[in-house]
Amino acid sequence: MRVIIEENYESMSKRAASLISAQILLKPNSVLGLATGSTPLRMYKELINMYKVGAVDFSEIITFNLDEYVGLPMEEINSYKHYMYDNFFRHININSDNINIPDGMAPDIEKECSEYEAKIHARGGIDFQVLGIGNNGHIGFNEPDLKFKAATHLVELDEETISANSRFFNTIEDVPKQAVSMGIRAIMGAKKILLLASGKCKAEVVRKALYEGITPEVPASILQLHPDVTVIIDRDAAACIGAGNINMINI
Numbered sequence: 735m736r737v738i739i740e741e742n743y744e745s746m747s748k749r750a751a752s753l754i755s756a757q758i759l760l761k762p763n764s765v766l767g768l769a770t771g772s773t774p775l776r777m778y779k780e781l782i783n784m785y786k787v788g789a790v791d792f793s794e795i796i797t798f799n800l801d802e803y804v805g806l807p808m809e810e811i812n813s814y815k816h817y818m819y820d821n822f823f824r825h826i827n828i829n830s831d832n833i834n835i836p837d838g839m840a841p842d843i844e845k846e847c848s849e850y851e852a853k854i855h856a857r858g859g860i861d862f863q864v865l866g867i868g869n870n871g872h873i874g875f876n877e878p879d880l881k882f883k884a885a886t887h888l889v890e891l892d893e894e895t896i897s898a899n900s901r902f903f904n905t906i907e908d909v910p911k912q913a914v915s916m917g918i919r920a921i922m923g924a925k926k927i928l929l930l931a932s933g934k935c936k937a938e939v940v941r942k943a944l945y946e947g948i949t950p951e952v953p954a955s956i957l958q959l960h961p962d963v964t965v966i967i968d969r970d971a972a973a974c975i976g977a978g979n980i981n982m983i984n985i
């Protein structure tokens with residue numbers, strides 16, 4: 735695991751975007767696993783800027799989003815489908831047939847989960863997975879639990895997640911209680927993983943996930959077992975990591 739500490743959110747995002755563009759340069763038809771939330775927003779902006787100046791071509795990439803709320807249609811601003819089109823897809827030359835986002839409006843969610851899993855498998859798995867981390871250590875919507883959940887599954891969202899994500903909704907009651915999430919198998923099966931975290935509120939969970947024991951109670955801790963993880967965090971998110979633990983510092 736390489737841990738890169740950037741000065742701030744902006745430089746973290748630039749570094750993340752350059753890793754993604756390098757991946758696409760090396761493999762134009764890369765299968766990218768993508769995250770939503772506040773953390774990757776600036777990274778998507780950087781990638782859009784790179785596309786506009788001709789530095790990256792998305793025409794052959796295939797994407798799989800990590801998760802989606804159950805019961806929010808695309809027109810709803812807080813649906814992750816809306817987020818992805820608004821913040822990324824409609825600004826780049828991605829082929830819409832290559833975009834995959836779990837359908838939280840599917841009449842049969844269990845079926846949707848197994849079909850999503852099969853689609854990832856049919857594409858040969860993820861080449862490059864982007865992750866954020868929840869305050870409770872979740873990745874995708876793999877919430878703290880007694881066991882790691884391998885497959886794409888229906889999630890009952892944690893109180894902490896509902897509370898954290900209520901910042902995007904009018905009231906906390908509006909936050910969906912369920913979501914569909916890619917499971918740990920597809921995430922850990924990715925050839926490369928990029929974990930991003932920014933801000934003081936992530937400092938403690940970043941320390942726990944990267945430097946304490948591996949446990950389903952902190953789902954991101956499983957990343958310690960992956961052979962190719964790059965963690966890019968800003969100084970605030972690195973605040974709880976002891977100097978002896980850092981294997982790469984970028985000042």
Ligand code: F6R
Binds near residue numbers: 865
């Ligand atoms: C979203 C996702 C989540 C977020 C996490 C952090 O697709 O997979 O795991 O990455 O909740 O969210 P932010 O970036 O808003 O702090």
